[in-house]
Structure formats: structure tokens, C-alpha cells
Amino acid sequence: MNAKSSANAAALPSSRLEALKAAVVALTLGFGLVWLAGFAYPESVHDAAHDTRHALSFPCH
Amino acid sequence: MIARVLTTGLIAGLVAGLAVAALQHFTTTPLILASEVYEAAQHAHDGGEASAALSGLSRTAATSAATIAVSIGYALILLAAMLFSGDAIAPRRAALWGACAFAATGLATSLGLAPQLPGMAETDLAVRQIWWLATALSTGAGLFALLRLDSTAAKIAGVVLIVAPHFFAPQPATPESTAPAELAARFAAASLAVQAISWALAGALAGLVWRLQSRQQELS
Numbered sequence: 176m177n178a179k180s181s182a183n184a185a186a187l188p189s190s191r192l193e194a195l196k197a198a199v200v201a202l203t204l205g206f207g208l209v210w211l212a213g214f215a216y217p218e219s220v221h222d223a224a225h226d227t228r229h230a231l232s233f234p235c236h
Numbered sequence: 237m238i239a240r241v242l243t244t245g246l247i248a249g250l251v252a253g254l255a256v257a258a259l260q261h262f263t264t265t266p267l268i269l270a271s272e273v274y275e276a277a278q279h280a281h282d283g284g285e286a287s288a289a290l291s292g293l294s295r296t297a298a299t300s301a302a303t304i305a306v307s308i309g310y311a312l313i314l315l316a317a318m319l320f321s322g323d324a325i326a327p328r329r330a331a332l333w334g335a336c337a338f339a340a341t342g343l344a345t346s347l348g349l350a351p352q353l354p355g356m357a358e359t360d361l362a363v364r365q366i367w368w369l370a371t372a373l374s375t376g377a378g379l380f381a382l383l384r385l386d387s388t389a390a391k392i393a394g395v396v397l398i399v400a401p402h403f404f405a406p407q408p409a410t411p412e413s414t415a416p417a418e419l420a421a422r423f424a425a426a427s428l429a430v431q432a433i434s435w436a437l438a439g440a441l442a443g444l445v446w447r448l449q450s451r452q453q454e455l456s
Contacts, residue, residue, distance in 0.1 A: 202312070208309030230260045234361060
């Protein structure tokens with residue numbers, strides 16, 4: 176961890192804070208999409224994403 | 237900033253997803269369809285019934301939509317990683333992040349869980365999903381520690397994070413697959429290649445779209 180990211184939020188320049196906020200939003204949405212397409216259990220989601228799950232080596236049955 | 241990140245992820249993921257969906261159509265999907273013929277024959281022999289929920293064009297459309305969703309997800313995850321680590325977002329660097337992500341979600345996980353065709357012997361799904369996720373996250377963190385942190389302690393921790401998950405890999409199922417071994421081998425290789433291309437393309441395009449947006453902002 177570098178000195179920049181270990182400093183507390185108040186000491187961060189506003190552009191860095193802005194970037195971190197955007198990163199959290201992007202990470203949440205990104206994981207959400209991968210979870211939905213690759214892991215979610217509902218049968219309709221599984222059936223639609225079935226070939227993609229196998230093709231991209233997500234665990235599937 | 238948030239709007240720009242989301243727009244970049246959306247455009248890059250959409251384009252990458254369409255390209256990967258086309259690639260799947262000619263590489264992995266034919267192998268899946270072939271394996272289902274063997275699976276259905278086995279079910280018929282056992283007196284049961286097996287049929288895919290979707291077929292034809294609707295199946296292709298659903299697969300493409302799912303692939304696009306995954307690609308947008310990959311692009312957003314890579315953008316988030318570059319923003320967190322304070323990297324400049326550019327095509328080459330983003331593609332390298334994609335390559336590392338593939339090492340985490342593709343190479344590391346396939347050591348414990350080989351990519352599978354339908355009809356292959358399998359163990360409990362939840363256990364496999366948990367191990368897959370834990371291994372991908374642990375390997376990703378380990379690679380970051382190895383490649384980006386300078387202290388010896390961090391590098392040792394990185395190696396531990398990469399190696400440790402493999403001591404907990406799910407027990408492989410007794411081999412009793414209905415799919416012929418040749419199909420399964422071709423599928424495992426094709427699946428890894430398609431996944432590598434997905435990550436690299438999502439990264440490179442995210443870097444490219446980001447750069448194009450920067451130029452546009454400078455001009456306006």
C-alpha cells in the first residue's frame with residue numbers, strides 16, 4: 176500500500192477521492208454483472224447463461 | 237468521473253462481448269452442442285429425458301447477451317483495479333491487467349477445476365463456486381503483491397496467496413463422463429483461449445475508449 180492510499184480520506188486530493196469513488200461503483204457493478212451471468216442460481220438465468228458459463232470456465236452443471 | 241468510467245465499461249464491454257460471442261459461436265458452442273448429443277443419448281438409454289432449455293436462435297441470443305454482460309463486468313473490474321492502484325488508463329496497460337486477471341480467473345482456477353462440458357462428472361456446485369471465487373481473488377491479490385509491491389514480506393505473502401488455494405481444491409469427481417475425452421480436451425483448451433481473449437479484449441478496449449474520451453474532452 177503506498178503512502179497516498181494509506182492517508183486518511185480528508186488528506187486525499189479531491190481528484191483521487193473522485194477516482195476512488197468511481198472505482199468502488201465500477202467494481203460493485205462489475206462484480207454484480209459477472210455474478211449474475213456466471214454464478215446466479217435462478218433457473219432462467221442459468222439456462223440463458225448456460226453456454227457462456229461453460230465457455231468461460233465458470234463452475235456450472 | 238463515475239459517468240465516464242461507466243460509459244467506458246459499457247462501450248468496451250459491449251464491443252468485446254460481441255466479438256467474444258462470435259468467437260464462442262465457432263469454437264466452444266459447437267463442442268457444447270456435440271456433448272449434449274452424447275448426454276441426451278445416455279439419458280435416453282437410462283430411460284430419462286434431457287433437453288436444453290433453449291435452442292436455435294434464442295439460445296445464441298441468450299448466450300451472446302450473457303457474454304456481453306460478463307465482458308462489461310470484466311471491463312468495469314479492470315477499470316476499477318486501475319483506478320484503485322492509481323494507474324494511467326491506456327490500452328496496453330489495461331490489456332496487461334486483463335492478462336493478470338486471466339491468470340487469476342482462468343489459469344489458477346483451471347488447475348483445480350478444469351473447464352467442463354455438459355455431461356461431465358461433477359461435484360457439488362456451491363463448493364466449486366466458492367473455491368473458484370476464493371482462488372481467483374486470492375491469486376489476483378497475490379499477483380498484485382508480487383508485481384506491484386516492493387517489500388520482501390509482500391512478495392512472500394503474494395506467493396502464499398497464489399499457492400494456498402490449491403491445498404483446498406475440491407476433490408475431483410469419479411470420471412464417468414458421457415462426453416468423449418477428445419471433445420473434453422478440445423473444449424478445455426478452447427475455453428481457456430476464449431477466456432483469455434475476453435479479458436485481454438475487455439482491457440484493451442476499455443483503455444482505448446478511455447483514451448478516446450480524454451481526447452474528446454480536451455477538444456471540447
